[in-house]
Amino acid sequence: MSQSAASLHVIGNDLDPEEVTRLLGVDPTSAEAKGDRVEMPSGKLRIAKTGHWRFKIDRRSPADLDGQISELFSVTSQDLDDWTTLRKRFVIRVFCGLMMSDCNEGLPLTALTIQALAERGAEIDFDLYAPDTES
Numbered sequence: 001m002s003q004s005a006a007s008l009h010v011i012g013n014d015l016d017p018e019e020v021t022r023l024l025g026v027d028p029t030s031a032e033a034k035g036d037r038v039e040m041p042s043g044k045l046r047i048a049k050t051g052h053w054r055f056k057i058d059r060r061s062p063a064d065l066d067g068q069i070s071e072l073f074s075v076t077s078q079d080l081d082d083w084t085t086l087r088k089r090f091v092i093r094v095f096c097g098l099m100m101s102d103c104n105e106g107l108p109l110t111a112l113t114i115q116a117l118a119e120r121g122a123e124i125d126f127d128l129y130a131p132d133t134e135s
Contacts, residue, residue, distance in 0.1 A: 002131075004063035004107075005097035007056040008072045008122075012090035015051025020090075023082040026075050029056040051090075065096055066113050073116050080119055087121030094122050099129045 007029070010020050017031035032038050032048040039045055057071050072094065077083065086092055094117065098107070117124055 002063065002101035003059055003061040003099040004065045004068060005056075005059045005095075005099075006065060006068035006072060007054055007095045008076065009093045009095060010053040010086055010090050011050060011093065013050050015053060015090055017051070017053050020053040020086065023086060024055075024076045025082075026055060028053050030054050059097075063098060063107055065098065065107055066109050069094060069096075069109070069113050069117070073120070083120040092120060092122045093125050095125045095127070097127045097129065100131050102131060 010024075013034050015033060017028065017033060020031070021027060031051075031053040033051045034048055036048045037045050038048050055072065055076070057068055060068060083092070
């Protein structure tokens, strides 16, 4: 894998970004409550259809998804009760973007990382990006 991206997302209609920040102990990369006006990179405004709290970490090249997920959880709350509070009300998702340099690649997640995801009630969402074969 040539590169990987990872981010933590907490999503829900009654999400209060300040509450999520307090519970997780880290400032989000971006966050909005349902109904907030959000400026897009294009400059256009949109209305948030649901609450969404995001925390991104730097991409890694070569890919190190296991390390990135470990980093996400090392900088956020270690108190599993905080995570339980969140997962009872919201969707917790770890987004993983994997940029392939060849057509058949893979990478492992350690048992400790899988355990950390499960303990926090986090879904994992993989987006795979195929290599550009038309260049």
